[in-house]
Amino acid sequence: AAGVIQSPRHLIKEKRETATLKCYPIPRHDTVYWYQQGPGQDPQFLISFYEKMQSDKGSIPDRFSAQQFSDYHSELNMSSLELGDSALYFCASSQTGGLENIQYFGAGTRLSVL
Amino acid sequence: DQQVKQNSPSLSVQEGRISILNCDYTNSMFDYFLWYKKYPAEGPTFLISISSIKDKNEDGRFTVFLNKSAKHLSLHIVPSQPGDSAVYFCAASSYSGGAQKLVFGQGTRLTINP
Numbered sequence: 658a659a660g661v662i663q664s665p666r667h668l669i670k671e672k673r674e675t676a677t678l679k680c681y682p683i684p685r686h687d688t689v690y691w692y693q694q695g696p697g698q699d700p701q702f703l704i705s706f707y708e709k710m711q712s713d714k715g716s717i718p719d720r721f722s723a724q725q726f727s728d729y730h731s732e733l734n735m736s737s738l739e740l741g742d743s744a745l746y747f748c749a750s751s752q753t754g755g756l757e758n759i760q761y762f763g764a765g766t767r768l769s770v771l
Numbered sequence: 772d773q774q775v776k777q778n779s780p781s782l783s784v785q786e787g788r789i790s791i792l793n794c795d796y797t798n799s800m801f802d803y804f805l806w807y808k809k810y811p812a813e814g815p816t817f818l819i820s821i822s823s824i825k826d827k828n829e830d831g832r833f834t835v836f837l838n839k840s841a842k843h844l845s846l847h848i849v850p851s852q853p854g855d856s857a858v859y860f861c862a863a864s865s866y867s868g869g870a871q872k873l874v875f876g877q878g879t880r881l882t883i884n885p
Contacts, residue, residue, distance in 0.1 A: 762807075
């Protein structure tokens with residue numbers, strides 16, 4: 658079965674650079690979520706999109722922005738990168754309408770800011 | 772403010788015995804609770820969930836119990852197998868802005884000893 662695809666898997670950037678992370682949800686899933694997991698921490702919700710509109714926002718810095726495109730893939734854009742942005746970034750997708758709205762996660766993008 | 776807590780960072784269980792992972796929460800508005808399993812370098816994998824209106828859900832070797840009055844849930848794995856060794860995250864779901872946002876606990880590293 659198709660899963661959530663994230664690219665790239667690994668990304669190395671320097672301070673003040675920009676990064677773009679991509680997420681391709683499971684086919685027919687209409688909601689995408691982004692999470693950030695720092696070293697030794699639990700995943701923290703950043704932002705979500707439902708039918709290409711932002712549906713909720715968590716602890717996402719103003720330097721970050723995201724969008725969901727017409728094909729439902731999503732991109733997380735990160736500017737003026739800081740050392741503290743080094744983390745695992747997970748994308749998840751779900752299909753609304755189900756009772757549980759279970760979120761299925763991609764393998765993540767590991768971002769290292771040097 | 773940690774709304775979902777897993778107070779045991781690690782747990783070691785012998786193969787064949789029962790593993791019990793615990794989770795506490797503070798927000799009574801959560802409507803679904805989910806357990807995810809995570810291997811290194813992979814995204815969280817959905818295991819089992821329970822609605823806030825139920826007190827038990829079973830799926831094969833995995834059973835989740837919910838005690839709403841105590842704001843406590845637990846995951847039972849029986850019998851435990853070496854492949855169950857992973858980090859287990861408890862997550863709580865609340866509906867916000869058209870999407871279900873997940874709040875994660877800190878995770879419990881389960882080790883199954885042969």
